[in-house]
Amino acid sequence: xxxxxxxxxxxxxxxxxxxVASSLSAAIRTRKLGxxxxxxxxxxxxxxxxxxxxxxxxxLRDLEDEGLVVSRKGSGVYVRNRTERPAGLRPYVEQAFSxxxxxxxxxxxxxxxxxxxxxxxxxKIRVGRLTPSSITMRILVPDMSVPQAAPVRKDxxxxxKRLRDRMHDIMVSYTRSIRxxxxxxxxxxxxxxxxxxxxxxxxxxxxxxxxxxDEDAFFGYYPIRPNKVVAQGETIEIYDLVGKDATLxxxxxxxxxxxxxxQQVQQARMWFDSVWxxxxxxxxxxxx
Numbered sequence: 255x256x257x258x259x260x261x262x263x264x265x266x267x268x269x270x271x272x273x274v275a276s277s278l279s280a281a282i283r284t285r286k287l288g289x290x291x292x293x294x295x296x297x298x299x300x301x302x303x304x305x306x307x308x309x310x311x312x313x314l315r316d317l318e319d320e321g322l323v324v325s326r327k328g329s330g331v332y333v334r335n336r337t338e339r340p341a342g343l344r345p346y347v348e349q350a351f352s353x354x355x356x357x358x359x360x361x362x363x364x365x366x367x368x369x370x371x372x373x374x375x376x377x378k379i380r381v382g383r384l385t386p387s388s389i390t391m392r393i394l395v396p397d398m399s400v401p402q403a404a405p406v407r408k409d410x411x412x413x414x415k416r417l418r419d420r421m422h423d424i425m426v427s428y429t430r431s432i433r434x435x436x437x438x439x440x441x442x443x444x445x446x447x448x449x450x451x452x453x454x455x456x457x458x459x460x461x462x463x464x465x466x467x468d469e470d471a472f473f474g475y476y477p478i479r480p481n482k483v484v485a486q487g488e489t490i491e492i493y494d495l496v497g498k499d500a501t502l503x504x505x506x507x508x509x510x511x512x513x514x515x516x517q518q519v520q521q522a523r524m525w526f527d528s529v530w531x532x533x534x535x536x537x538x539x540x541x542x
Contacts, residue, residue: 257287257294259302265383270305274313277303279345282322282333283470285508293323293331320345343464343472343502344371348384350466351375356386359526361394362462363476363495364425368393369432376435379444388447389436393429394526394534397454398422404458404478408491416485417492430539453534462500463522469507471522474500 259281262273281287294302299310314331317323320342325331350356360368378384396402398421401413405421433450440448464472481494505518 257281257291259294259299262303263383270303270309271312271316274299274303274305274310275316276345276348278313279317279320279322280349282317283346283349283506283508287333289333291333292329293333295330343367344374346466346470346472346504347371348375348378350470351379351384351386351389353467354387355467356389357465357467358391359394359465359523359530360391360463361459361526361529363459363497364395364421365393365428365432366424367462367497368464369428372432372435376439379439380442382444386445389439389445390448391432391436391450392526392530393432393450393452394530395425395429395452395454395537396459397456397535397537398425400456402458403460405481405483405492405494408480408493411493414485414490414492416488417483417490420483420485426539433539452537452539453530454537455529455533455535457533458495460495462497462502463526464502465519465522465526468523469519471505471519472502473505473518473522474502476500 259277262277266273268276278287278293287293293299293314296307296310296314300307303310314323314325318325318331322334323331324334347358350358358368362368375384379386398418402418405414405417406412407414407417429452433452436445436448436450439445459476461473461475464470466472476495476497477500478493479496481492481496482489483492483494484490505515505522507516507519
């Protein structure tokens with residue numbers, strides 16, 4: 255069966271190459287274009303989308319940079335066979351919000367990256383371009399009221415409550431912003447049902463994990479790097495967990511029940527549920 259791209263949204267105000275890249279990446283993520291399949295030619299994509307050839311080339315370069323496709327000289331552009339590859343989180347989050355029921359489980363050091371990835375789909379809900387009926391999120395983060403393996407002072411490797419208080423404030427700020435933005439959607443009648451739950455645990459979170467709609471999992475390690483931060487007015491050299499350097503790897507149940515990707519998603523759900531239901535403790539974002 256010949257693949258035919260979905261038509262673009264006429265109200266989409268993104269750059270043309272971004273619209274094309276988003277359309278094709280959605281087709282790849284939903285397996286309308288399966289691993290190893292060849293994409294339509296530049297000429298066919300140009301004709302279908304109605305944009306210049308340079309726009310199509312820029313979109314395909316973005317997909318190649320994201321690890322979704324590979325270009326073979328003289329042959330064409332193909333969907334990559336590998337499913338365990340570095341991946342960008344944002345397009346998958348936006349795709350998740352096109353479903354009727356949205357579920358996101360996040361475990362990490364803070365919810366800063368999740369906060370950033372949610373901004374565009376939430377904006378699209380506000381203007382009526384995405385219309386989920388329910389949004390459920392569970393956020394699992396370390397308890398910064400107890401000593402952690404990191405962040406710690408660089409000079410002696412010792413725990414410092416000022417550093418933990420700083421990380422606590424960062425986590426609360428981003429997580430509260432997520433909760434309030436999503437609760438507002440329900441208040442405005444844009445989403446029928448929303449629920450954001452936060453739990454903490456006593457262990458240091460050395461990796462971040464996202465499980466999206468029980469179909470896709472993203473996993474990445476936090477590297478520990480020297481850093482300088484200001485805590486309670488003092489500059490402190492520390493060993494820090496650096497989220498921006500965490501490469502995410504994507505696994506999907508769409509790879510097939512017996513595939514490595516499907517097993518990774520299953521194990522990610524099992525791990526998250528086990529921590530959430532045992533050592534995870536409810537956390538009040540509004541507590542003083």
